[in-house]
Amino acid sequence: MTTLITGARGQVGQAVIARLHTAGHTVRAASARPAELTVPAGVEAVELxxxxxxxxxAALQGVxxxxxxxxxAGIHDLVKAAEAAGVEHVVLLSSSSVLGADAENDPLASHSLRVERALADSGLAHTFLRPGAFASNSFGWAHAIGRSLPIQLAHPDAHIAPIHPEDIADIAVEVLTGTALQERAYTLTGPESLTxxxxxxxxADALGRDLTVERISRAEAERQLGAHLPAxxxxxxxxxxAAADRGPATVHDTxxxxxxxxxxxxxxxxGENAAAFTAH
Structure with missing residues (x-):
């Protein structure tokens, strides 16, 4: 039984590939540029x-x-192709943002929501994993920390429950290989709310040195983030x-x-990633 992994360049996709391969499952990694993928020996890399x-x-053959x-992009055609190929179960790495009141019009949520709807309207068995903030989002502070600059935030006291990407991979593998968790939707978080x-x-504790937080205006935050993200x-x-300033984040499934x-x-x-913050 072959398992196809899309998003095979990402941290969760890579972790899922490694776990399945180590456990002896047949794994196929998909990418628009398969030659650039780094996968374990014995894992097939294909173009999708x-x-x-x-x-x-070709990517779905035997999957x-x-x-x-x-x-x-192309999700409806992919769903049809998966049905024709005999795919039995799809596990979607979605987002908790789809649960927002205006998710359909939210640029963060609508991306995942459109894929969820395509699967829900299909004949494919499906499970939705909806993580919130990844712990690894903190890499966005690496530039400032590595240069001993203040970390500038408009909402330094916003509460989230960041999830370790390895936990997402553990849950994904359990859903892919078992039956107890299949065909449901799970909102995934880390085990605690943290600002x-x-x-x-x-x-700072992991690095053994003090780090400075500096509150900035929303306008300045928009300017800084706008250098990397659409408005x-x-x-x-x-x-x-801003909404998360109001109190502790809810801890969901872990x-x-x-x-x-x-x-x-x-x-x-x-602690595991402290070295990434030491020199940039």
Missing amino acids: VLDRPETFT RRVFLYPEP FREQIAQL PMVRSLLDLW THTLLGRPARTFRQWA
Whole structure:
């Protein structure tokens, strides 16, 4: 039984590939540029380009399970091709943003929501994994920390429950290979609510030095984020963080609640990744 992994260049996709391969499953990694993929020996790398349906047949041949990255381009054609190929189950790496009140018009949420709807309207068995903030989003502070600059935030006291990407991979593999968690939707978080300021304090502990947080205006935050993200997405992020100023984030499903083993903490993630913050 072959499992196809899309988004195979991403941290979760890479972790899922490694776990399945180590456990002896047949894995196929898909990418628009398969020659650039780094995969374990024995894992096939194939071309899959979502706006080129002619790449679907070969990528899906013999596949029964798919771990799907949420890209709406070409999703309806991909769903049809998966049905024709005999795919039995699709596990979608979606986003908790789809649960927002105006998700359809939110640039952060609509991307994943369109893929969820395409799967829901199909004949494919499907499971939705909806993580919130990744612990690894904190890499966005690496430039400032590596240069001993203040970390500038418009909402340093916004609360989130960051999830370790390895926990997402653990849950994804369990859904792909087992039956107990299939055909449901799970909102995934880390095990505790932390403000950005508290996350930075834990990074400081991991690094063994003080880190400075500086509150900036929304306008300045829009300017800084706008250098890397489209304006609608910047506004959506800042609105999300402004709302998160109001109190602790809700802790939802974790590896503890779903798999019965401790969820990895942000402090653990910080310790594992401290070297990435030391020189940039």
